[in-house]
Each structure stands twice: as C-alpha cells, then as structure tokens.
Amino acid sequence: MSKIAIFSDVHANLAALDAVLADASTQGVERYACLGDVVGYGPRPAECVTKIQDMECICIKGNHDEYISYDDELNNFNNLAREALIWTKSQLSSPQKEWLASLPYTRRLGRQMLVHASMENPSAWEYVRNSFDASIAIKYQTTQMCFSGHTHVPVVFEMIGGKVHVRHDEVVTIDPANKYLINVGSVGQPRDGDPLACYVVFDRLERTLTFRRVAYDVESVAQEILNAGLPEKLANRLIEAF
Ligand code: ZN
16 A cells, blocks of 8 residues: 555646546556545536545645535625536535545545645645745744645745755655645646646655656546536636646
8 A cells, every 4th residue: 555646726627637546557556546526516526526525536626615505605706617616516516515424534544635725724725836836834834744735836845954945756765754735736727837737646665756647638638628508718728837
C-alpha cells in the first residue's frame, strides 16, 4: 500500500475523473484521496459524487461542495457561479447533497494533512497562490506534508530552513529536513494553461511525489457543458485552461 493517488477539483467532469483513475491504476496506486470540489461548473455532478462514494476513498470538503447546501446566500455569487450552482443543485439527489455537506474540512492521511484551501482557516477558502501565501499557510501545518487543491494550479512549496521555495518539478523527492505544501492541481478544470487532467502519485516508501497529466476528450465535455445549458464561459475555460 505504498502508492496513493491524491486528486482535487474534479468539478463534475466525469471523463477527466475516469481518465485519472485509469492512469492511476497503471501507476500501481492502491489508495485514493480526494481533496474536494467534487461538483461545480461541470456537466456530471451526480455521476461524480456516486463514483467517489463507490470508491470509498478519503474525501474532504471543497467550497463548491459546501455551496450546495446554501439557499439564501446565492446573491453573494457572481452570475457565472450562481447559474452553475443552481443548475448543479437541480442535478443532485437529497442524499447526495447531504453527503457533500457532511464532508470534513480537513483529514489526516497517515502522517499527512489534507485540506482543500489552506490550513490557516480551512473553512475560509483562502487561496495559496505564491510563496508569500504559502509561508503563512505552512505555519498552520503541524505535519511535514500537507496536500491541498483549490487554485487548480499544481505546485510544490518547499520550506527549507524557514524560506519557501516554489517547485514545478514533475517528480519531487521528500527531504526529511524540509516541510512541504503540495497543491495537486485539478482533475476537471486545470487553470495553469494545460487542459490535461492533473493529479499526484505519492509513494510513501520511496518518499516521492509524481505529478501526472492525463489526456481526455476535453472537447466533448465542453460540448456537454453547452448541451446542459451551462454558461459558454465554462466550456471555453476547459479548453483554454485559464
Ligand atoms: Zn475548485
């Protein structure tokens, strides 16, 4: 049980999730952890919830998973987010909504911490975008390693002797002397300019992190978004990965 696939921000993109799970099985992965935002933006929220439930993997809550239980607060969202949220709510059964609402904000995975956004205040959904943000978030991290998502941009922040270094290597070997905040990127809606689905394989024995990028049929999912009547911008976003 040395290899764990850690993924985040599926955003109701079933084709991307299936591609990631197929790739993970070729990597000798035996366990999975999902860092939240199973739903939101994408065209297959119910199927993605069912799939993650059936996998019986560790799953924590993302902001979009939380928004599903909002009723009166929808006016605080911009039009794009509100439209997508109202549509997503209409697609989910009551038990599925209850399951999303019941997800914890953080969890331990062995000696690692899992959080969707930031350990500074997990339910505030702050964005850790750069080494300055990471230097604050990492102070709230009591474990050597913490895995997160939320920005949809894969990156490793490595703290070496009090200073945070930004790493974009495909493979990172964990140095026992350093602290790590790892953003695993997004399965269903990357925003780093690369539309391929992204996730991380953590090898607990070898102490390595491997960032995997996986192709899937982006155009057909973009078409599904349009067919569902969701905003065109959400379809374009998948292709342009912004
Ligand atoms: Zn997200």
